Amino acid sequence: MATTPSNMKGFYRLKKNKSGITKPTSSKKSSLHLVPSLGSDITQLTALISHGSPDLKDYHDNHEELMRQFDMNMAYGPCLGMYRLARWERAQRLGLNPPIGFEGLLKAEKVRSECWWDGRI
Amino acid sequence: MENRVKVLAAAAASCFCFPAMAGMEIDTVENLQRKQSTYKSLDETFEIQNETYRGQQYSQIYFARLHMMRTLLYSLVTHWKPHVPVCTVLGLEEGKECIIVGTLYKHMKLKPCILDEYSKERSAVPLVKHHNFMHPDDHLVLEDESGRVKLGGTVLSPSVYVTGVVVALHGKETGAGDFMVLDVLEAGLAPQIEPQLKSREDKYVVFISGVSAGSSLSNPLQFQLLVDHITGHLGDEKEQGIAAEIVHVVIAGNSVEIPLGLLNGQNLASKDQSRLSEPVQELDISLTQIAAGVPVDIMPGSNDPANFSLPQQPLNRWLFPGSRAYNTFRSCTNPHCFELDGVRILGTSGQNIDDLKKYSEGRDGLEFMERTLKWRHLAPTTPNTLGCYPFTDRDPFLIESCPHVYFVGNQDKYGTRILKGAEGQLVRLISIPKFCNTGMVVVLNLRNLECHTLSFETQFSS
Numbered sequence: 001m002a003t004t005p006s007n008m009k010g011f012y013r014l015k016k017n018k019s020g021i022t023k024p025t026s027s028k029k030s031s032l033h034l035v036p037s038l039g040s041d042i043t044q045l046t047a048l049i050s051h052g053s054p055d056l057k058d059y060h061d062n063h064e065e066l067m068r069q070f071d072m073n074m075a076y077g078p079c080l081g082m083y084r085l086a087r088w089e090r091a092q093r094l095g096l097n098p099p100i101g102f103e104g105l106l107k108a109e110k111v112r113s114e115c116w117w118d119g120r121i
Numbered sequence: 122m123e124n125r126v127k128v129l130a131a132a133a134a135s136c137f138c139f140p141a142m143a144g145m146e147i148d149t150v151e152n153l154q155r156k157q158s159t160y161k162s163l164d165e166t167f168e169i170q171n172e173t174y175r176g177q178q179y180s181q182i183y184f185a186r187l188h189m190m191r192t193l194l195y196s197l198v199t200h201w202k203p204h205v206p207v208c209t210v211l212g213l214e215e216g217k218e219c220i221i222v223g224t225l226y227k228h229m230k231l232k233p234c235i236l237d238e239y240s241k242e243r244s245a246v247p248l249v250k251h252h253n254f255m256h257p258d259d260h261l262v263l264e265d266e267s268g269r270v271k272l273g274g275t276v277l278s279p280s281v282y283v284t285g286v287v288v289a290l291h292g293k294e295t296g297a298g299d300f301m302v303l304d305v306l307e308a309g310l311a312p313q314i315e316p317q318l319k320s321r322e323d324k325y326v327v328f329i330s331g332v333s334a335g336s337s338l339s340n341p342l343q344f345q346l347l348v349d350h351i352t353g354h355l356g357d358e359k360e361q362g363i364a365a366e367i368v369h370v371v372i373a374g375n376s377v378e379i380p381l382g383l384l385n386g387q388n389l390a391s392k393d394q395s396r397l398s399e400p401v402q403e404l405d406i407s408l409t410q411i412a413a414g415v416p417v418d419i420m421p422g423s424n425d426p427a428n429f430s431l432p433q434q435p436l437n438r439w440l441f442p443g444s445r446a447y448n449t450f451r452s453c454t455n456p457h458c459f460e461l462d463g464v465r466i467l468g469t470s471g472q473n474i475d476d477l478k479k480y481s482e483g484r485d486g487l488e489f490m491e492r493t494l495k496w497r498h499l500a501p502t503t504p505n506t507l508g509c510y511p512f513t514d515r516d517p518f519l520i521e522s523c524p525h526v527y528f529v530g531n532q533d534k535y536g537t538r539i540l541k542g543a544e545g546q547l548v549r550l551i552s553i554p555k556f557c558n559t560g561m562v563v564v565l566n567l568r569n570l571e572c573h574t575l576s577f578e579t580q581f582s583s
Contacts, residue, residue: 074266075266077266078177078178078180080176080180081175081511082177082513089514090185090514093514094189095192096188
């Protein structure tokens with residue numbers, strides 16, 4: 001078109017809107033080092049970032065850490081394919097004296113009911 | 122004279138009627154009461170309805186088995202060799218005598234392995250022998266959670282043991298890294314509970330297996346003769362009196378044989394569909410007659426329409442529309458454990474012993490049965506070579522209380538023996554032959570645990 005009618009100017013946006021997506025400003029420079037690029041060894045980036053800071057906790061509180069130790073402890077047998085509570089009860093029944101606090105934790109559902117490897121293998 | 126007609130009732134007490142033969146009128150009716158016994162089923166541990174499969178592997182059941190047996194063996198070891206230290210496989214020191222407890226694994230050269238199909242070199246070994254996979258080069262290995270060690274020496278014979286047995290071994294580690302076995306301790310017979318009320322009268326239990334209804338080998342007349350005898354329709358008063366002392370009937374597996382040609386996975390024509398259900402219908406007719414008169418337990422076997430892996434679940438009651446109307450009809454698991462008048466009876470349809478025969482050597486079926494009792498495990502080869510459900514919390518085949526009667530069905534021939542335990546336990550071992558081949562059933566007297574057979578023949582010899 002040789003000439004554009006003036007009322008078409010608003011129709012076809014010729015300039016980018018400033019209210020749209022913008023490049024990260026300098027205030028977010030601190031998170032730039034987390035961008036997966038040459039020299040960076042952080043993978044699966046987006047999953048780890050929430051609320052602007054890396055969320056590395058991921059169920060990783062003290063109780064879950066204890067339960068992971070319970071899962072990994074060979075004395076109580078294999079952990080795959082069993083609910084943690086069932087494994088605790090089996091250990092109890094076989095006389096292996098598993099820590100009593102774990103039963104409370106599992107029944108109060110403060111930790112995952114499946115073992116650490118469940119769904120990952 | 123009273124004219125009384127009695128209907129054969131479905132209750133546990135059933136009566137025989139026979140009219141007095143003199144005269145055409147039915148003027149007196151004498152009733153023979155069938156004896157009764159108290160029945161208690163102990164099959165709960167073999168039921169898998171409450172089990173959920175959560176992706177577990179067989180390591181769970183092996184762990185449960187090892188732990189339960191090891192706790193038991195540790196307690197026995199203190200009396201066996203009190204001065205020898207106990208250690209784990211990883212804790213073995215060369216030259217130091219000690220006791221280790223673990224699960225045996227038998228490395229068998231001829232054991233069929235799925236990987237052989239993929240091996241590049243096709244060796245000259247021909248078709249696999251079906252009856253026995255033993256080889257002189259077989260050797261035993263002992264495993265626990267910490268590790269495994271190859272077993273040497275002549276005390277432990279690989280021809281006797283199979284994978285899955287938990288034992289305690291006394292010996293020492295050699296320079297080559299093997300464990301030289303000096304002595305072996307098996308768990309031995311479990312403790313036995315004496316029946317509280319010992320029956321003072323003769324009460325008989327009839328054991329049948331391998332009826333194979335629908336097979337070309339089976340003779341329906343033979344089975345009908347048996348049914349007639351049990352229900353009192355055969356013979357004179359004396360014979361009926363004997364039959365009235367039968368309090369229970371146990372059918373130990375392989376009651377039907379569905380024509381193999383129908384089971385190849387192809388769509389069935391309508392005429393073939395009726396052929397599929399005929400054997401079960403034929404069996405139901407006979408079972409209804411038995412159930413009408415006496416409590417009967419039916420167990421699934423390897424050929425029956427039940428699940429493949431042990432413990433086999435009870436045959437679906439809807440397969441038996443006639444018999445299920447009676448409360449005397451019970452469909453049971455395989456293995457089956459129950460108590461009659463306090464006498465504990467445990468048995469299987471034969472898969473456990475048949476598997477032992479393939480992977481070890483023994484004089485006869487009774488010797489294998491004795492070994493399973495001494496190892497305190499009904500089927501030690503599960504889940505290695507015999508299919509079994511991957512239990513996580515327990516191993517239901519562990520024998521916790523020694524039975525008074527231990528039976529195995531579908532064997533080649535009849536055999537029976539009394540096994541004596543170290544603590545005074547007495548077990549009657551019964552090997553039940555296949556009925557379709559031999560026409561024989563086994564009759565056990567609950568009072569003194571004596572056994573005899575009943576044979577049914579249909580050939581008329583001149």
